[in-house]
Amino acid sequence: MRQSHLFTIPRKESPKDEESLNAKLLIRAGYIHKEMAGVYSYLPLGRRVLEKVMGIIREEMNGIGGQEVSMAALQNPEAWKFTGRFDEGVVDVWFKTRLKNDTELGLAFTHEEPMTAMMRPFIRSYRDLPRAVYQFQTKFRNETRAKSGIMRGREFIMKDLYSFSRSQSDLDMFYDEVALAYDRIFARVGIGERTYKTFASGGVFSKYSHEYQTVCDAGEDTIYIDEESRIAINKEVHTDEVIADLRLDVSKLVEKKSIEVGNIFKLGTKFSEPLNLTYKDEEGAMLPVVMGSYGIGPGRLMGTVVELFSDERGLVWPESIAPFQVHLLSLGADEQAEALYRLLSEAEIEVLYDDRDMRAGEKFAEADLLGLPYRVVVGKKSIETGMAEVKARANTDIEMVSLEDMASFFSARRPRGEKN
């Protein structure tokens, strides 16, 4: 993409109505636009990052048999009445609205009830199980206090996966598969080694649930980590019983601030029973389906990466989720830069081409702010030598690469998992 066509404009100064690093940088760099407290729009660059994140999640969800759907954000209270969760006294984050005829509706804050109800006609016997259904969908939560930029908003996209199994043991198996898929997702996004599968409070059907907590000072959560075993527990379950149960040594636990980037939860029959989602087993007995739910917030994940990897000059994207792989800057060598841009584009390398007529300093500063993994500078020297300078955003090393080798240079560095 030509930067002269990109409608967003980086700015030098941080917005005064943001305190969190992720919001400051993403707004400055033109990745997001703030609509109101806790509500952000994604601009072209931000949208591309979000798509990359969702692409990785999608691949991993499909890899464990997930089938993607897209459920409505407007919700009929009907299904919710079976669980009592339409009641404001039970769930206080609802946004509600009304039809012209005065029927009350809810705006999705999660989808257990509608999902469970939707699956009823499709799950009849044990032959229809197991199933895993997921979506990327906008959730609305009327938080009393939005905070931390895109980390805790009132409207956000969530990947929510729901599993449907015959038995608790089948659920346990699938749950572990999801856990492994989550590990792969966080590793691919670049935060694997800082992300801990963390024990958190469970529900009626299991002792614990698990949260994926990424160690980061900007986090809202507190976890305790045993580095040797990589076992972590949320502060909320930091009790003598739990520590004994998990055979942890209190003295070895290290307290850390962290961001909850995902969670996995065994629901059991908590929803299938009240909503009457049943199947017939081999003997013809009607049994409730055993369910699980598994969430990841792609936007929060993006914010976490910003918090973790940015430096004083701006954003620093891991290659796997960068909006473009290469930032091509022309410094007074437009002809060569144009040719290189065409070459890279033909090789299907994602390039943001700074074809604007601006001073070098501004181009460098903006490139640093945008944080694309590789910066390629085509300047006057390139005209004579046929070489361009390649620099990774994450370090200071500069490599000279000939213009004709550039496409294969970057093809070899293409992040894994990408199809093109």
Add this chain to the structure above:
RNA sequence: CGGGGCAUAGUAUAGUGGUAGUACGAGUGGUUUGGGACCAUUUAGUCUCGGUUCGAUUCCGAGUGCCCCGACCA
């Protein structure tokens, strides 16, 4: 929801009970061109409502918005 703070051009900030200033940005002309250049010129602003006052952007009250701490958080 409890507590605290803030609200001035597109952005970031000064300042004053009496004609609102600076920087960046943007427009125009020119000189520049490898780390946010320079000159000239133009552009544009006091959150809303009410009160005090001859006069309010400034003081007072309410509202709204935003930020932070806490509470809350499938």
